[in-house]
Amino acid sequence: MLRYKITTELEQEKLSQFLRIGLSCPAEGTLQIPEKNRNENSFDYQRYLFRQGTHWVFKADSISFQECKEGGNSILLSIRNLRLKGIAYIREHFPEESSGFVTALIFGDQRYIDEGDLTNYQRLGLVHLLAISGLHVSFLTGVLFYIGIRVGITRERMMMAILLFLPVYMLLSGASPSVVRSCSMAMLFFLLLLFKKRISAGAAIGSTYLALLFFRPNMLYDIGFQLSFAVTFSIIMSSSIFLQYPKKSMQLFILSSICQLAALPILLFHFFEVSLLGVFLNVLYVPLYSIILLPFSLISLLIHLLLPSFGQPLISLLNFTFVLCNKAADAASELPLASIPFGKPPFLMMLLLVISLIGLCLTWEVSFEKSKIWCGMIIVLLLLQYNLQRFSPFGEVQIIDVGQGDSILIILPFNRGNYLIDTGGHITFPIDTWAIKRKKFNTADDIIIPLLKSKGIHQLDKLILTHPDADHMGSAKELIDNFKVAEIIIGGWSEEQYRDMDFVTVAREKKVKMTVLKRGDQWVAGGARFAVLSPFEQEENKNDSSIVLFTELGGVSWLLTGDMGEEGERELLRTFPQLQADILKVGHHGSKTSSSAPFLEQLQPKAALISVGKDNRYGHPHGDVIGNLEGNSIKVFRTDEDGSIIYKYYKSSGTFRKTLP
Known part of the structure; x- marks a missing residue:
């Protein structure tokens, strides 16, 4: 690469x-x-x-x-370059609101879909509609076969033509695991049909599964491969279930439910959340995409290629339809059951879920009454997984690796408190329009929120923003916008210094409580006391106005200093001359102005935690600071070398571990 x-x-x-x-x-x-x-x-x-x-x-x-x-003019290269030209044509001639969706439906490339729209589809369990699968392949082969027969081509020749077309289409659509699976099954079906042989759907998917793994064993780990085979296999094996219902709408609802259940363990393992609305929305969106949007996209593209003036009105109508669908998805994604984080299930939970789902399908096929016990088992397992943190006696302090910034997650035992101290973030500089990335990295969306969901955290009880620097609170807006926050705590002596910041507007819209903390404030939760040691007064230096917290967790004392520098350290020692802590979160990413020798000698920490970006432009942590720490026999953990640093504890004992080896 x-x-x-x-x-x-x-x-x-x-x-x-x-x-x-x-x-x-x-x-x-x-x-x-x-x-x-x-x-x-x-x-x-x-x-x-x-x-x-x-x-x-x-x-x-x-x-x-x-x-x-x-590199040559092979057929393979020609097809792949034709795909790129097709994508470029759509991006040039279709409106921005729909071009990404048309590209995904025809060429299997989701990169050009608006980030917000794609997130909504993912949250609602609709993103499979944007991946080329058996639905698309069945439609295309069916249309081609019908047209061929109508113009007088024999069935045998049409089957041979489709067998030649499918490998080309596989490459044109990106050859993702779902495309390879559906095209391979279709090729096997037509090949056997050509030789007047029959094969059951179960045997077809089993043969395809084994053949693909034989040639590409690592495909087993691909999420698309797992979802494609799990859902397709569940449809095949449960066809007798939904066919028991005479009404088409009921059949579609049962089919949607079965597909969602089949995907459930995989979605929980990889994405830590599921949508309860997905079952109902798929009943609406699957026919909409398969009967209207997919054919309409193909027809609009073909007509615009041949007769641009006739194709433009069709493209405008198609764009209008996509805009309506996306607005509906956006509204649905704001509903309470749109997306529910369950956390990453342990192996035993995954095993029990899979066994229960298989049991449900096997018994439902015989009688729905007999399957109720398995339905109950699945509900109990999901409720247990949802509330797993409530039953956990373990607590955790995690220094999240957010690059050159700070973010600390504190999880108290038995779900008695979930606190996030700072959100990380990046200092942004003006750049030209051409240099703007299609997908912008955001610390909250790309690091913090997935981590919170993987832990099964449904709400942050306190979001503590130590001081108004971009690398400490730059992702607060996105976090508050996309995750439930009960209270925001800010440092300083008033809300005025935060008034014009974007996260404040979002917090007020969502009616999130905001509290200003200063020295002397404290709170108690889960048997732990959190004391605010700073700020003392309104400081000119933003770093020295950081919220400094002292607490005891897992049998050790912690001093979390934000970006406090030497001046703040001296003031802290003057105010608290007996202050000591086992664990020190080093101030200001280990810059030269932090962790002075007198401060370390007074504090006598056993371990120091430095949140710092890999190869950062500031040269943090400074060599003198590392020298001071090591000179005092203090164990140093650094996010640039260790990744996230996790202290997991039970009652009064715990251990550190690093994400990177």
Whole structure:
């Protein structure tokens, strides 16, 4: 895999016209090992690439594009380049609101769908409609077969034509696991039909499953592969169940329920949440996409290619339909049951869920009455998983790796309190329009919220923003917007310094309580006391006005200092001359102005935690600070080297562990 940073708009324009699949270009750079996941339960990019057969990333410093050579004119390259041209055509001629959806439905590329729309579809369990699957393949092959027969082509020749068409379509649509599965099953079906042989649907999916794993064993770990086979297998094995119901609407509802149940363990394991609205919405959206939007998208594209003036009104009508669908999905995603976080289930819970689902299908086929015990079992397991944190005697303190910023998660035993201290965030600089990324990274959406959901956390009892710096509260707006927060705690002496910040507007709209804390304030939860030691008074230096918390968790005392510097440390020691702590969260990412020798000598910590970005531009942590810590025999944990740092405890004892080895 090659990674290269485009530096100018002119270079971007030239490359968009010049680059195509199959070119071979000389380049200079360095080989790097792909990055592992730096936070608990997050996406492991290194493992993903390894399973794709990629073990190195080549970071190119320069590429000699003028020396590029053609890699040949194979049919494979021609099809892949045709796919790129098709995507470019849709993006140029279709409105922005619908071009991403049409691209996904025809070419299997979801990258151009608006980020907000895609999130809504994911939350509602509708995202499978945007992935090419058996629905699309059945429609295409059915239409082609019908047209061929109507124009006088024999059935045998049409079957041969479809057998030739399906591999081409597989490549045109991106060859994702769901596409490969559905095309392979269709090819097997037509091949046997051509030779007048019959095969059961169960045997067809089983044969396809084994054949794909034989050639690509690592496909087993692909989420799309897992969902595609689980849902398709459940439809095949339970066909007699939904066919028992005479009404088509009831059949569709039962089918939707079965599909959602089949996907349930996989969705919980990978995404930690499910949508209860998904069952009902699929009853509406599946026919809408299969009968209207998919055919309409293909027809609009073909007519616009042949007769642009006739195709434009169709494209406008199609765009209007997509806009309505997306507005409805956006409204539905705000409803209470749109998305419910259950947390990542342990192995035993996964096993019991799968057994219960199989038992449900086997007994429901005979009689719905006999299946009720399995329905009850599934409900009990889901309720148990939903409330797992309430029964857990374990607590946790986690320094989340948010890059060059701070974010600390505190989970008290038996769900007696979930606190997040700072949200991380990035300092943004003005950039040209051409350089704006299609998907912007956001600490809350990409790191913190998935972590909270994986832990089965449904609400943050306190969101503590230590001081108004972007690397500490830059993602607060997104977090409050997309996750339930009971109370926001801010440092300083009034809300005035936060008044113009975007998160305040969202907090007021959602009626989130806001509290200003200063020295002397405290609260007690789950047997633990949280004392505010700073700010003392209104400081000119924002860092020294950070909220400083002292608490005892898991048998050790903690001092969490925000971005406090040396001046703040001196004031802290003057006010609390007997202050000591076992664990110190080092102030200001380990900059030279923090963790002075007198402060460490007084505090006598056993371990120091530094939240700092890998290869950051500031040179944090400073060598003098590391020297001071090691000189006092203090164990140092750093997020740039260790990833997230987790202290899990039971009653008065606990242990540290690192995400990175």
